[in-house]
Structure formats: C-alpha cells, structure tokens
Amino acid sequence: MKALCRPSIPWQLAGLLAVGVSICALLIASYVYNARQQLGADYTALVGDIVRAQQTTPQFQIALEGFIDQPEAIHLRQINHITWLSRQYLAHVEHGLAQHPQLLRRADYLQNDMQALPEQLNALEQSAQRAVNTPSQLPTLQRLATDLEANMAWVYFELNDVVHTAAGQQRLIMQRLSTAVSFLVAMVMLIAAVLLIAVFRLQRQRDTLKALMLTDELTGLYNRRHLIGTAQDQLTNAQRQQQPLSFLLIDLDYFKRVNDTFGHPIGDEVLRVFSARMKQLKRPADTLARIGGEEFCLLMPNTHLEDAEQVAERIRKEIADLNLQHIAELPQQTVSIGISCAHDGKLSFEQIYSLADQALYQAKALGRDRVESMVPEESVPHSVALNKALAN
Numbered sequence: 001m002k003a004l005c006r007p008s009i010p011w012q013l014a015g016l017l018a019v020g021v022s023i024c025a026l027l028i029a030s031y032v033y034n035a036r037q038q039l040g041a042d043y044t045a046l047v048g049d050i051v052r053a054q055q056t057t058p059q060f061q062i063a064l065e066g067f068i069d070q071p072e073a074i075h076l077r078q079i080n081h082i083t084w085l086s087r088q089y090l091a092h093v094e095h096g097l098a099q100h101p102q103l104l105r106r107a108d109y110l111q112n113d114m115q116a117l118p119e120q121l122n123a124l125e126q127s128a129q130r131a132v133n134t135p136s137q138l139p140t141l142q143r144l145a146t147d148l149e150a151n152m153a154w155v156y157f158e159l160n161d162v163v164h165t166a167a168g169q170q171r172l173i174m175q176r177l178s179t180a181v182s183f184l185v186a187m188v189m190l191i192a193a194v195l196l197i198a199v200f201r202l203q204r205q206r207d208t209l210k211a212l213m214l215t216d217e218l219t220g221l222y223n224r225r226h227l228i229g230t231a232q233d234q235l236t237n238a239q240r241q242q243q244p245l246s247f248l249l250i251d252l253d254y255f256k257r258v259n260d261t262f263g264h265p266i267g268d269e270v271l272r273v274f275s276a277r278m279k280q281l282k283r284p285a286d287t288l289a290r291i292g293g294e295e296f297c298l299l300m301p302n303t304h305l306e307d308a309e310q311v312a313e314r315i316r317k318e319i320a321d322l323n324l325q326h327i328a329e330l331p332q333q334t335v336s337i338g339i340s341c342a343h344d345g346k347l348s349f350e351q352i353y354s355l356a357d358q359a360l361y362q363a364k365a366l367g368r369d370r371v372e373s374m375v376p377e378e379s380v381p382h383s384v385a386l387n388k389a390l391a392n
Contacts, residue, residue: 043167046096046103050163053089054156056082057149064145068138071131079128083121086152090117093159106162113155120148218268219275222289227297230287231349234301238345245345246308248298249338249356250278250315253368255294262328269327277322281315297356305341305373312337312371320369336363339373347376 059082067075094114097103124144131137214226222230231247238245252274259267271294278296282288287299298315300308316335324330338360340352347355359374366372 043100043163043170046093046100047160047163047167049089049092049096050156050160053086053093053152054160056086056089057152059085060145060149064142067128067131068142071135071138073132076128076132080125083125086121087118090114093156097159100166103162103166106166107159110155110158110162113151117148117151117155120144120151124148216290219272219290221275221279221296222287224289224291227287227289227291227299228349231299231352234287234299235342235345235347235349235352238301238342240345242344243302244304244341244343245352246300246303246305246339246341247352247356248300248308248312248315249340249353249360250296250298251336251360251364252294253334253336253364258330258333262330266328266330270324270330270333273322273324273327274319274333277318278315281311281318303341305339305343305375308339308341309371309373312339316369316371334369336360336368337371338363339371341373341375343375351376 060079063075063078063082067079097107124141127137127141127144131141214222216223234245237243252270255267255270258270271290275288275290275296278288278298282298283300285301288296289299290296298311300311303311316337319335320332322333324333338356338358340347340355340359342352355374355376359372362374363370363372
C-alpha cells in the first residue's frame, strides 16, 4: 500500500514536461518582444540622425543668403558652423548604417553621393573663405551651395526612404515570426496536453492494474499478495519496536453448503455482506484480506493475544447475529477463528500463519463457531501463560 501513496514516475514526468513547456514559451515570447523593441530603437535612432542632417539644408540657404548680401566674418562663422554640423550628422548616419549591414546593401547606390558630401563641404568652406576678400567668388560659392544642397537633399531623402522601407519589411517579418512562434507554442502546448492526457491515462491504468493485483474483485478487500507484503513490513516494525502483532484467520462455517444449496450467486452475496460487516468491525490500523474462497484474515498491529481474542470473540458474535434473510432463506451463518500472535515480531509470516491455521483447525474440530489461539510456548509472556494455566 505504501507504493500506491508514493508519487509515480509518470506524474513526475508530466510535471517536468509542463514546467519545461511553460519555460520555453516564456523564453520565446521574451525573445520576440525584446527583439522587436531593440530593432525599433535602432531604426528610430538612425531615422533621427537622418532628419537632423536634412535640417541643415535650409540652414545653409539662410546662412548663404546672409553671406551673399554681406560677405562678412560673422556670416562666414555661421557657414563654418553649419558645415561642421553637417559633417557630424553625416558621420552619425554612416555609423548608424554600419550597424545594419542590410541597410548598407540597400543603400549601395548612394555610396558615391555620400562620399562626395565631405568634398563638397570642404569646397564650400574654402570658397566662402575666399569670397570674404574676393566678392567675385560669390557666384562660384552660390553654385557650390546649390550642388551641395541638392546632393544632401537627395542622399538623405533616399536614406530615409531606405530605412523606412527596411523597417516596414522588418516589422512584417517580425509579425510573421511572431505568428509562427505563436503557432509553434500552440502546437507544443497541444502536444504537451496530449502527452499529459496520455500520461494521466497510463497512470490511471497503472493504478487500476495495481489495485486489481492487490485487491479481491468480489469483496473489494485486499488479497493474499497484499497481505503477505503488509505482514512482512509490520513484522519488521514489531520486531524493531518490540511490539506484539496478532493474526486472525477467519473461516465461514459450512459455506460449501450455501453454494451447493442456494447457488454461487447467493454465496457471493453472502461473502460481500460478510466482508462489509468485517470492514465495520476492524480498526483503521488493521489489515483485512480475503485469502481463499471463504477464508479471511485480520492482521492487527500492536495488539496482544488477549486483546486479539476479545476482538475475535466480538467478530464471532456479530457474524452469528448477522441477518441474511434479505438474501435468501439462509440458516444462521457462523465463523470459526484461529489466532496467533508474535509478541516480539520475531516470527516469520509463514510461522504466524501456520499457527493461526492450526488454531483454526482446532476450532473446527471442537465444533466450529468458536475462537481458538495458538502461539509458540517460548514466545508467550508470563502473564498470558499464567492465565492459561489457571483457566485449565
């Protein structure tokens, strides 16, 4: 019975499977979420750099218009500052593109135009420097500024379009990936559920088979197999704790006549009624089992011989008073009981069973419907031996 109470391996596997699937689902969901967040943050930064670079174009126009009207040092400083900002923004954009090789491949057609921007900025600065002292350079400066503004507008517009297109495609891919991952998670959960159901069914079948192996199908009591295992465990405990263990062997008197006279179905019903009554009479710690056709036994731990005899006598009287008229016109049913006791738990199951069987044989020989006991003389406590001597 102890084996039935312990968690079985299928239940442990089912628990581990459920935990593993849950962890995998959480990890996948976390990965997808973090990937989408990280991807959006990288593209947002790059788009910000491109937008800031585009804003230098109108700044160039304002600074150049002021410089052309008044080619003075203050306007030259504005042009130099804007060209410096343009170089910084260009460097940021190039660095951002380097972080995304797929964008570099998409923007490969802009490579020459981007490489030309630093040269155009240098040429613009130099022309503005010369125009401070040589006003005749202003038309050249204006032409260089127009070319620079056009190139910058083209490059940054195209880059912005490339980034947004790539970001849209990435979002689409991530949505598809999320859908695929969700589908896979659902499939894993479905498979896990099917496996869990299979494990539960196997566990139920295993428990059913184990119950069938350890119980009597007719009466629902334990069978001989379970009795032997339990008796061996309790004898070991009795020996360890120096406690007595009593064993009752119970036989229904003249039960063969019931089967021969009324038939086996009536006999089976009598056995079921007898078993139900015995379940009510036994203590929770006792083990009741059917070990033969009409033969039953009661294993009573921590019970002295005198106490076992009192219990046996009560059982005998209760069964004799049992009303079986609702089953058939049955005569009074009686039982004969043989008792043995291992006072220190040192007897084996075969020995304690043999002694109880001998006591049962003696009860039948003396007329049935009685209780007899038998124990090895050397194992009988002094008080019990004295009582028996006085009784005789």
